[in-house]
Amino acid sequence: MTIKEKQEEVIEEFSAFDDWMDKYSLLIELGNELDSFDEAYRQEQNLIDGCQSKVWLHAELKDGKIDFQGDSDAIIVKGIVALLLRVLSGHTPDEILENDLFFIDEIGLKEHLSPTRSNGLVAMVKQMKAYALAFKAKQG
Amino acid sequence: MTIKEKQEEVIEEFSAFDDWMDKYSLLIELGNELDSFDEAYRQEQNLIDGCQSKVWLHAELKDGKIDFQGDSDAIIVKGIVALLLRVLSGHTPDEILENDLFFIDEIGLKEHLSPTRSNGLVAMVKQMKAYALAFKAKQG
Amino acid sequence: MAFDIQNIRDDFPILGQKVNGKPLVYLDNAATTQKPVSVIEAEANVYRTINSNIHRGVHHLSNVCTEVFEDVRQKVKDFINAPSSDEVIFTRGTTESVNLLAASFGETFLNPGDEIILTEMEHHSNIVPWQLLAQRKGVTIKVVPVTDGGELDMQALGEMLNEKTRLISVAHISNVMGTINPVREIVALAHAAEIPVMIDGAQAIHHVPVDVQALDCDFYVFSGHKMYAPTGVGVFYGKRKWLEQMNPYQGGGEMIDKVSFSGTTFNDLPYKFEAGTPNYAGIIGLGAAIDYLKQNHLEEIWNYEHQLFEYALDKMKSVSGIRFVGEAAQHTSVISFLLGNSHPFDVGTLLDKLGFALRTGHHCAQPLMDRFGIPGTVRASFAFYNTKEEVDHLVEALIRVGTMLG
């Protein structure tokens, strides 16, 4: 699936819910189900301290595709991290750089990615793009 | 004339004028006519610096009565100084301390004696009362 | 006279809002309070009718505006029972007031090796100014520990006082836990050793009676925006004997007597500490806030708040897994808690979706968080426009949120 298709899939899943609390239940579920973060990567340089919550992010290039791992100490943030990983992990640097992230807006979680929110997510998305740039440069 | 009678006389004189400009013309006239201030007394300790205008005040006790002299570098202030001298000069410390100054309000010049005005007049009235207190103490 | 909560609520236009489709329940009063119409209009009316730069004007508007402005100084003086309005200095807020003291008192009286005493429950605004000063001046900061129950360890405080101590600076009420500190005792203790005391009244000024003469404190500071007044307004009260000795704070218009390049002399109190055009419209709003509080009978407001707090604490205890942070005997209407092992951010975010405005995080009191070994708390802080029904709804919401977060 392309990044675009994955985003549409997420939007589809969330569209089932009218009520905020149901959406957040799903996020919590996604957060709980997220693959556990490799403790070896829980290091200072992988930490994004959003003041309200912490986010960890690790990235590796495997066969030309970026494999992201992420975590957060807040379960709702972790749920959003899970969505971001699902959409972006396993894609090439170019794909990641070319695609806009429109699903966050569409499913009504935009506020969590506002620069005035101090949950670490804005910085995380920036960091994911930065990894893509860096790996692209390395590949030449 | 008592201080009270003098005040009523001043009010009477000003009551002839409805228009502000006429009242101020009279003040300017009074300022111009004020007995010239003895230059020997134009000293730092007799100066009240009101920031917007300066006031000089000198007081002497003669036969149990206080003789005030005053001056200002602004003619309107000097006019008000002239009124204050006319009302209070030549009275005993007790008379000065016992009498309220109601004429300023009545003739509509209250604003010039507000503590937020920086023309030196509030401080001058305080100073006149302070002289009365001091002379009274001296007389025993 | 009965305290009519519906009338009160009608005075605060914002309270009628819906948030996320739910009626707003505003419980973030320790961060900032809402404003009654009379305050909003007082400030707007300055601009509509009397706006003019204050002091030294010869024209009508300037004089009227100056008088209304200076009246507020009188109102503040009365509100805190200061001996003189010359001791009431307007600032931008509590934070600026503390910085004023650190700068002026610090520059005048402190020398390398001197000590000042703070507490573990201080707001960053009563910590960092002193740390910056300590760096500049080589001063040492001592910290009074907080007990498990969220109170000051008074014995430790007593033992810290010594001949090098120059100042104690302490919160009247903790912004995290609502603990009311025994400030009168602290002042007595300090004065016995001839040490002055600053009280950070940001969380106290509108919740408990503040009488600076009864407290006998040397300095008392607070913010307007936390007492139903506009933002950008604060008060610094200081005893005349200190203010007269202290170096001026900032330079500029107003605070001078005469300026020349060969030497400048300073204005009298309070102006010596007020450089530049003050936030006079905001300050006039503060005057309206004081009037509003008095019209609604301070005693009744405080009683109502206290009842509401007791009611809330009692009800909230029933929420399964709730843990309170700070359970001091003397307490105002601020309740910090954690819900099981849930992250405060999660609790706050879900409550927001249900219409509740609560604050989460470290509340600018990281040393206190470190003391309790927690990253933050969820904080519900009540004002006299909150209701028992709101408390009931909060408790229902907490149960729901607790279940969701497992």
Next chain:
Amino acid sequence: MAFDIQNIRDDFPILGQKVNGKPLVYLDNAATTQKPVSVIEAEANVYRTINSNIHRGVHHLSNVCTEVFEDVRQKVKDFINAPSSDEVIFTRGTTESVNLLAASFGETFLNPGDEIILTEMEHHSNIVPWQLLAQRKGVTIKVVPVTDGGELDMQALGEMLNEKTRLISVAHISNVMGTINPVREIVALAHAAEIPVMIDGAQAIHHVPVDVQALDCDFYVFSGHKMYAPTGVGVFYGKRKWLEQMNPYQGGGEMIDKVSFSGTTFNDLPYKFEAGTPNYAGIIGLGAAIDYLKQNHLEEIWNYEHQLFEYALDKMKSVSGIRFVGEAAQHTSVISFLLGNSHPFDVGTLLDKLGFALRTGHHCAQPLMDRFGIPGTVRASFAFYNTKEEVDHLVEALIRVGTMLG
């Protein structure tokens, strides 16, 4: 698009006032400006609809309020064409901005024997902070003289620069004389010697185009209340390279990253310089003021003001006995004058009775008064809501007052 003065005046509710039974003619704009309805309402609406303490909140109101607040930083950045909104710091006013620089730049970069350059036409707010710093730090202040015509002696300035010079701080426009100083040349001269320049833009920001990148100045400061915005708001712009090196200014909430008693780290720009709850409602009012100015087309406003100034100067020349203080070639709409030998207080008082609001006195520029050997001036300062008719009435009034004072 025609500049419709009647529409403009209708936007400013205060202008319809009567004073002493006469229509108000407000010519004290250099002291503070009046506010359009949109500014008054923007501030009031914060309290009616979104009021909540900004930053770090998880709830709706706090987020909305933060976004609206941070939008203003963007608007200010655009208004002065700053490279980044991180370089835009909010303060209480020009005075606080200058004190911020004196404290932070001063503590970081100045040492005994260093020199800073000011001018004889500075406002006290750009003199006294430096005098206080000079005392603390053993720094010397050099003063650029003013010519008889009210301009800076640029040659003298050039000769003052030397290897000890650390900073030049100069008004963009004189608040007494309206002189527009050649700030771009000053910056070029200073930068040739690697000396940074602060520009006090209090009288310029709303009267002439200000582009901090074109000016290439290192710091630019101004007040909201002089540009149709609320009181208690100021801006401090600084180049990132300086801001990053400079020590923080005040300590408190917001400006920190992590606080502990063993060591505190500071937040990124711009927050490093913003301690405590800012005057966010006032700052949102500043945003509305910028919007208002842009909606009314800045170019047209400036043109109109310039025409009005030329008209006023020309008409006022006809008043017998009038003496102007400062007749620089480059000039904004500020006119200082004396009427024969009359005391400015008398002139101002009589004008007030005729409905005119003018400022008299030293205008917080005593060194300039000393320079001209006068106790003060009468100052008429115009804004774009003033009219030619008002000028005509002023001239009539001046003639009348001149006759009365003889």
